[in-house]
Each structure stands twice: as structure tokens, then as C-alpha cells.
Amino acid sequence: MANGNGRVGLRERLTQAGDHIRTSQVWSSIFRPGSPFRAGYTDSPRNRSYVIMNNVLYHLHPVKVKRHAVRLSYTLCLGGLSFFLFILLTITGIFLMFYYRPTSPQAYLDIQALATDVAFGQLVRNLHRWGAHLMVLTVFLHMARVFYHGAYKPPREFNWVVGIVLLTLTLLLSFTGYLLPWDQLALWAVTVGSNMGAYAPVVGDQVSFALIGGVQITPDTLLRWYVLHVLFLPFIIVVFMAVHFWRVRKDGGISGPL
Amino acid sequence: MAGLPEHLLRRSAEARAKAEGRDVEEVLAELKGEAPPPPQESAAPAPAAADPEPAQGDTAPVEAPAPAAAASGPVRDLEAESAALGVPVSLLQRAMEGRARTEGKPIPAMASAPAAAPAAAAPAAAAAPAAAPAAPAIPEGVTTQRLLTVVKAGAIQQVKSSPQDKVSVWPHLLAIEFVALMVVTAGLIVFSVFVDAPLLEFANFNEQPNPSKAPWYFLGLQELLSYFDPQVAGVIIPTFGLIGLALIPYVDKNPAVKPSDRKLAIMIFSFFVFASAVLTTYGSFFRGPGFNFSFPWVDGIFFDF
Numbered sequence: 001m002a003n004g005n006g007r008v009g010l011r012e013r014l015t016q017a018g019d020h021i022r023t024s025q026v027w028s029s030i031f032r033p034g035s036p037f038r039a040g041y042t043d044s045p046r047n048r049s050y051v052i053m054n055n056v057l058y059h060l061h062p063v064k065v066k067r068h069a070v071r072l073s074y075t076l077c078l079g080g081l082s083f084f085l086f087i088l089l090t091i092t093g094i095f096l097m098f099y100y101r102p103t104s105p106q107a108y109l110d111i112q113a114l115a116t117d118v119a120f121g122q123l124v125r126n127l128h129r130w131g132a133h134l135m136v137l138t139v140f141l142h143m144a145r146v147f148y149h150g151a152y153k154p155p156r157e158f159n160w161v162v163g164i165v166l167l168t169l170t171l172l173l174s175f176t177g178y179l180l181p182w183d184q185l186a187l188w189a190v191t192v193g194s195n196m197g198a199y200a201p202v203v204g205d206q207v208s209f210a211l212i213g214g215v216q217i218t219p220d221t222l223l224r225w226y227v228l229h230v231l232f233l234p235f236i237i238v239v240f241m242a243v244h245f246w247r248v249r250k251d252g253g254i255s256g257p258l
Numbered sequence: 259m260a261g262l263p264e265h266l267l268r269r270s271a272e273a274r275a276k277a278e279g280r281d282v283e284e285v286l287a288e289l290k291g292e293a294p295p296p297p298q299e300s301a302a303p304a305p306a307a308a309d310p311e312p313a314q315g316d317t318a319p320v321e322a323p324a325p326a327a328a329a330s331g332p333v334r335d336l337e338a339e340s341a342a343l344g345v346p347v348s349l350l351q352r353a354m355e356g357r358a359r360t361e362g363k364p365i366p367a368m369a370s371a372p373a374a375a376p377a378a379a380a381p382a383a384a385a386a387p388a389a390a391p392a393a394p395a396i397p398e399g400v401t402t403q404r405l406l407t408v409v410k411a412g413a414i415q416q417v418k419s420s421p422q423d424k425v426s427v428w429p430h431l432l433a434i435e436f437v438a439l440m441v442v443t444a445g446l447i448v449f450s451v452f453v454d455a456p457l458l459e460f461a462n463f464n465e466q467p468n469p470s471k472a473p474w475y476f477l478g479l480q481e482l483l484s485y486f487d488p489q490v491a492g493v494i495i496p497t498f499g500l501i502g503l504a505l506i507p508y509v510d511k512n513p514a515v516k517p518s519d520r521k522l523a524i525m526i527f528s529f530f531v532f533a534s535a536v537l538t539t540y541g542s543f544f545r546g547p548g549f550n551f552s553f554p555w556v557d558g559i560f561f562d563f
């Protein structure tokens with residue numbers, strides 16, 4: 001194709017280059033048939049199914065859902081947002097791990113340095129902290145919405161129990177993260193919080209000993225909670241999330257309509 | 259066909275009638291053996307008593323395959339083929355008939371009639387004008403089985419009773435999720451640009467701030483600590499709270515989901531939600547030094563996120 005003066009225009013060149021890439025072997029090996037990014041995608045019922053079915057998304061979504069399930073007003077996206085916040089926290093958390101050493105006083109200095117020495121350090125720290133608080137909130141609201149819809153009734157009883165485990169794990173993740181800045185706020189909030197656990201009858205002392213690694217919070221506690229926070233608890237919560245999402249689908253998708 | 263329930267007979271009669279373009283009642287009567295089958299073009303009448311099914315369009319039973327020989331058509335030696343292929347004659351015959359039917363050709367005649375046709379098949383053999391009637395005898399000492407069973411529809415696979423109103427996840431649900439995700443990300447980024455996460459002084463074991471507060475989601479519990487024994491507020495209430503929450507689906511036996519049909523459950527749950535919200539707010543904003551009551555607008559806010 002040519003424009004008025006017989007030369008190939010920039011737009012055509014770009015289109016051609018785009019077509020060339022999209023028909024290449026590399027490209028079509030990445031985007032499986034049905035992907036909207038693949039050359040020759042057309043919007044058809046069959047391709048709409050393939051978008052999900054031929055895609056890693058098939059782990060999370062069925063091809064079709066009940067019409068009422070896509071209404072924003074039903075789930076308010078709360079479960080989905082909890083999950084998304086978890087992903088966001090994982091990403092920002094990995095970034096923070098590059099600059100953080102769980103020792104005293106280095107931990108505190110590293111957090112301080114985020115604000116001064118690290119590009120976007122303060123922003124990422126803020127995202128991680130506010131995201132964490134928001135996740136506690138969305139998980140709680142998600143639970144409330146599930147309750148008010150009676151969505152825990154058969155066959156979803158067990159998924160509600162899994163949800164309670166997720167709620168507990170979310171709180172624990174948030175709580176273990178709270179100590180890591182190693183400032184006055186962190187130290188004493190966690191002291192107050194874990195003192196409550198120490199009142200447990202019979203096993204109280206053992207519980208608090210296992211949790212904080214001693215009779216009171218020390219730099220050892222910092223290391224212990226760091227490992228719980230970045231490794232152990234995320235691992236466990238991912239396992240329970242997998243069960244949770246799997247059950248949502250096996251229990252027949254989203255409940256309702258009311 | 260003896261012993262088959264009436265409704266099954268009727269169903270198969272209907273199917274056959276439809277396939278052959280005949281009257282249902284007629285086929286049904288025939289299946290039941292009540293009326294003699296109507297004469298068939300060029301096909302031998304089926305043996306009357308033993309097997310009242312019409313030869314045409316029949317699936318031949320193993321014991322006595324209907325003599326469905328036609329006068330014309332290629333001749334096949336089923337016995338020989340059977341020996342060569344190791345497939346029972348009856349099955350070969352059935353396959354042959356089936357193929358003939360689908361191709362609309364006359365059923366091929368069989369080359370060799372078994373020497374000792376069973377007595378029941380004899381009338382058929384006599385009636386057949388062609389040279390090839392009759393069923394192959396079952397060789398002695400061989401037990402045969404009919405792999406035929408009646409399966410009620412729905413017994414194996416549950417068919418959804420009513421189709422549901424569904425929409426494709428792509429694009430409908432994914433688009434919504436994407437927008438929700440973008441909105442939350444944008445909101446969080448904007449918030450993070452303007453509000454910094456707190457960082458107080460370096461941790462000091464010798465200097466406890468006054469008041470010291472737990473993270474906000476535990477402040478409801480900390481608030482309870484001012485009313486109850488620590489064992490109650492710090493351990494028993496949270497433990498039983500979580501266990502109680504987990505037990506909700508097993509305690510609430512009411513199957514209704516309409517809010518108007520589950521007022522009690524909603525009331526109880528809302529009470530606890532409301533109580534924890536009040537306690538948390540109270541502990542967060544109305545507790546000053548010494549964890550004593552204070553108005554935030556008088557003494558300031560003693561709360562950090």
C-alpha cells in the first residue's frame with residue numbers, strides 16, 4: 001500500500017511490523033488459540049470460551065458464570081480484591097526484602113533508608129503498609145457480605161471454615177509484619193498484642209515463648225517474625241487460598257441470587 | 259421382549275416408529291408380539307413366537323439372528339469370516355445388517371447356512387425364499403452373553419434440569435475485575451503518595467509509650483481488657499469468637515437465604531459486627547494516656563496505623 005507520493009507511510013509500516021510479530025512463531029507459541037492477542041482473533045462465542053479455557057486463568061475462572069454473579073453489587077468484588085491485594089503485597093514485599101535486614105538496629109536503619117536512599121522506597125513501603133491494612137478490611141467485609149448473603153449454607157459450609165482460617169492468617173500476616181520496622185510503634189504494639197496471648201490458660205507461657213522466642217521481645221523475635229512473615233505465613237495462606245478458590249467452583253460457583 | 263416394562267417398550271417403539279416412519283401403535287403391538295408383523299418387502303418374515311421383531315431394522319439377538327436375507331446383493335460367507343477374524347458370526351451378521359441399513363443397500367445373503375438350525379428358526383427358514391436363512395447355532399460348550407442392558411436416562415449422568423442464565427467470563431467478568439483492580443491500585447497509589455507510613459523512634463525496651471496500643475484490628479480486644487480479666491478478654495473471647503464464627507454454618511440450620519427469612523441470624527451477627535466496630539473505634543480514638551477515656555478533639559488522637 002502506498003500513500004499519495006508512492007511511498008509506504010509510517011502507519012502502514014507499523015501495521016506491517018505488528019502483523020509480522022503477531023504471526024511469528026514466538027508470539028503464537030506464547031498466546032494460545034483463542035487469545036485476543038493472537039493474530040486473527042475474532043470475537044465469537046467460541047473464542048470467548050477459549051480466552052479462559054486456553055489460559056492460566058482457567059485455574060481461577062470457569063468459562064461462564066451465572067449472570068447475576070457478574071453484577072458488581074453482588075460480591076462487591078471483595079473476595080477478588082482481597083486476593084488482588086495479597087498479590088500486590090507480595091510484589092511490594094519482595095521489593096522491600098531487597099533493602100531490609102531483620103537485625104537490630106539494622107532493620108530500623110533500613111526502613112529509614114527507604115525514605116532517603118532508595119528510589120521509590122518510601123512509596124513502595126507506603127503501598128505495602130496501606131495495602132495490608134486495606135486487605136484486613138476487605139477480608140473482613142468479604143466475610144460480612146458472605147454472611148449477609150447466607151452464602152455459607154450448604155454446600156458451602158466448609159468454604160466458610162476455610163475462610164475463617166484465611167481471616168486468621170491475614171491477621172497474623174499483618175501482625176507479624178507490624179514488628180518489622182523495629183520502631184517504638186512496632187515494638188510496643190506487638191508487646192501489647194502478644195501479651196494477650198500469654199494469658200492463655202495452661203499453655204500461655206509456651207505460646208508466647210514459641211511466638212516471640214523468649215520471655216520478652218528481643219532481636220531474636222524480629223528474625224523469627226520476619227521468617228514467619230515473608231515465608232511461612234504466605235506459604236500457608238496461598239495453600240488455603242487455593243483450596244478456597246477451588247471450593248468456590250466446586251460448590252457451584254458464586255451463591256445466589258437471593 | 260417379555261418382562262420389559264411398558265414405558266420402555268413404548269419408548270423403543272416410538273424411536274423405531276420415528277426412524278422407520280411408521281405408526282407407533284403398530285410398532286408397539288409388534289414389539290409386544292400381539293399382532294403379526296406386516297409383510298416386509300423382500301425380507302423374510304421373522305420367526306413368529308420366539309422373536310416377534312421385524313427382521314428389517316432389527317438388532318439381531320445373539321441366539322437367533324433374524325434371517326434377514328435378501329434375494330439380491332452380494333453373498334458373504336460369515337462362517338468363514340468368523341473363523342478368519344475370530345469374531346462371532348452373530349456379531350458379523352449384525353455389523354453387516356447395520357452397514358446395509360445405513361447404506362440403503364439390500365442385506366447381503368449368507369453363503370452357508372449352518373447345518374443344524376435351531377428349531378425355532380425353522381419356520382423362518384422355510385418361509386424365506388432365498389437360500390440363506392437362519393441363525394448359526396451356538397457351538398457346544400460356548401456360553402454366550404448378551405451385552406444388553408436397559409439404562410434409565412439420567413441414571414448415569416445427571417442432566418441439569420433447567421438451563422441457567424449464564425454469561426461469558428470473558429469479557430463480562432474479566433472487564434469488571436480489571437476495572438476494580440485498576441481503581442483500587444490507583445486509589446492506593448494516590449493515598450501512598452500523600453500519606454507516609456509511620457516510623458517512630460528506634461525501638462527502646464526501656465521506654466514504653468503511654469498509651470501503648472495494639473494494631474487497630476486488636477484494639478477491640480484491648481478495649482475488652484479494661485473490662486474483663488485478661489484471660490477472658492485476651493484468650494477466651496478471641497478463641498471462642500473464632501471457633502464460633504467457624505461453626506456458624508453448622509449451627510444455622512435454616513436453609514433460607516432471603517434476609518426476611520433469617521432475621522434472627524442477621525440480628526445476632528450484626529450485633530457482633532456492630533459491637534466490635536464500636537469497641538475498636540473506642541479503643542482507637544477514645545483512649546488516651548494510661549488507656550483512660552479521652553475525647554480525641556480535646557486531648558488529641560493517640561493512634562497510629
Ligand code: HEM
Binds near residue numbers: 082139151156163253
Ligand atoms: C485472604 C482472604 C480471602 C480471600 C482472598 C478470599 C477470596 C474469595 C473469592 C475471590 C471469592 C469469590 C467470590 C467473591 O469475590 O466474593 C470468595 C468466596 C467465598 N469466600 Fe472468601 N476469601 C477470603 C476470606 C474469606 C473469609 C474470611 C470468609 C468467611 C469466613 C470467606 C468465605 C467465603 C465463602 C463462603 C465464599 C463463597 C461465597 C459465595 O458463593 O457467594 N472467605 N472468597
